[in-house]
Amino acid sequence: MYDRILRQMREKIRSRQYVMTLHAEEEMTDDYLSIFDVERIILSGGILERQQDKDTVEWKYIIKGETVDGDLAVVVAKISITGKLVIITIYAE
Secondary structure: OOHHHHHHHHHHHHOOOEEEOHHHHHHHHHOOOOHHHHHHHHHHOEEEEEEEOOOOOOEEEEEEEEOOOOOEEEEEEEEOOOOOEEEEEEEEO
């Protein structure tokens, strides 16, 4: 259902056109995850749902996939107005 946006996100990962929020970096560390896990989840996972941010009215996407170790985790991300992929948060399942 969200094939087009997932392809865009994967291309942003491959071309290193993404940024992590401070919150995402903190959550990544708290759950013992790495940037390689973030990349793997987006490159091999699928979008579970789309949510609209109440403040900015931007769409954000919930992506579930496998980490490098094969565990399940979730990334919440959006495409910013500048065209970069923004990793909002990440958490282990």
